[in-house]
Amino acid sequence: MDVLGHFNYWVAIALAMVGLYAVTARGHLIKKLIGLSLFQTSVFLLFISIGKVSGGTAPIIAEGFTVYSNPLTHVLILTAIVVSVATLAVGLALTVAIKRTYGTEEDDEIEALDRAEDEQ
Amino acid sequence: MLLVFVLATGIAAVWLRNLLASAMLLGIYSLLMAALWVVLDAVDVAFTEAAVGAGLTTALMLFAIWLTGRQEKPPVRKPWFPLAGALITGGLLIFGTIDMPKFGDPQAPAQVHVAPYYLENAEAQTGVPNVVTSVLASYRGFDTLGEVTVVFTAGMGVVVLLGGLRRRRRTDET
Numbered sequence: 602m603d604v605l606g607h608f609n610y611w612v613a614i615a616l617a618m619v620g621l622y623a624v625t626a627r628g629h630l631i632k633k634l635i636g637l638s639l640f641q642t643s644v645f646l647l648f649i650s651i652g653k654v655s656g657g658t659a660p661i662i663a664e665g666f667t668v669y670s671n672p673l674t675h676v677l678i679l680t681a682i683v684v685s686v687a688t689l690a691v692g693l694a695l696t697v698a699i700k701r702t703y704g705t706e707e708d709d710e711i712e713a714l715d716r717a718e719d720e721q
Numbered sequence: 722m723l724l725v726f727v728l729a730t731g732i733a734a735v736w737l738r739n740l741l742a743s744a745m746l747l748g749i750y751s752l753l754m755a756a757l758w759v760v761l762d763a764v765d766v767a768f769t770e771a772a773v774g775a776g777l778t779t780a781l782m783l784f785a786i787w788l789t790g791r792q793e794k795p796p797v798r799k800p801w802f803p804l805a806g807a808l809i810t811g812g813l814l815i816f817g818t819i820d821m822p823k824f825g826d827p828q829a830p831a832q833v834h835v836a837p838y839y840l841e842n843a844e845a846q847t848g849v850p851n852v853v854t855s856v857l858a859s860y861r862g863f864d865t866l867g868e869v870t871v872v873f874t875a876g877m878g879v880v881v882l883l884g885g886l887r888r889r890r891r892t893d894e895t
Binding site (some may be wrong): 607608609610611612613614615616617618619620621622623625626627628629631632635636638639642645646649651652653654655656657658659660661662663668669670671672673674676678679680682683684686687688689690691693694695696697698700703706707 | 724725727728731732733740743744748750754757758761762763764765766769770774777778780782784785786788789790793794798800802803804806807808810811814815818819821823824825826827829831832835836839840843844850851852853856857861863865868871872874875876878879882883888889
């Protein structure tokens, strides 16, 4: 098995796991969103790595070049970047709304407040 | 080398308890990612990442941190369960990559399926030499319209979430 041949994929997976850890382990809602965006960029890295061709150049047709990298993954990721920013914006707006309603943005404190309200 | 830097800034952004520093690190991370996209031949993705990822995302993050608070409180319990979950998932995914084609292989399935068709015919059919642009705006124009709808919906959501609160507070005061 070739170690260098898969290094890009492994870095993408490592980033995804850092993101997954941040989403599950951290209580602060903005930190969870940071983890989510790390996970998203790791998927972008995986796709762009798949689209790369050795010795290729950017997929803009020009004279003197015959080998191009795969343009389709680039198109997919362009769409995904814009959508990821849209989801991040909604997530941050939700965080701000939660902070204004509950006065905190740590998920265990929010849960405690919810439970106290249920008991009343 | 760039990959190692990207990984290091990503881990640091999660590690730090100061959210302001985390947001700045996320900006640096996006900029490094943009450099990485150039190295991997994805120039269109690179300038979208630099403008949207490093610029807009950082601005949104700073705005949200300004509205909430910049310090994260120390952990209540040790995060062994999420750590184990992440490590096991990561191990399984790495096991899955062993069967993947080598990085940069011109004979990989992703390279020989429909990509050559676009590379050969895109300029003649759409008149745009940049294949990424021609696929995005011409072949998959409807998808891009859908993407605009997503962004519009997100914008509406943000306005409703933040504007609705302001209105409620005003009725409380009166």
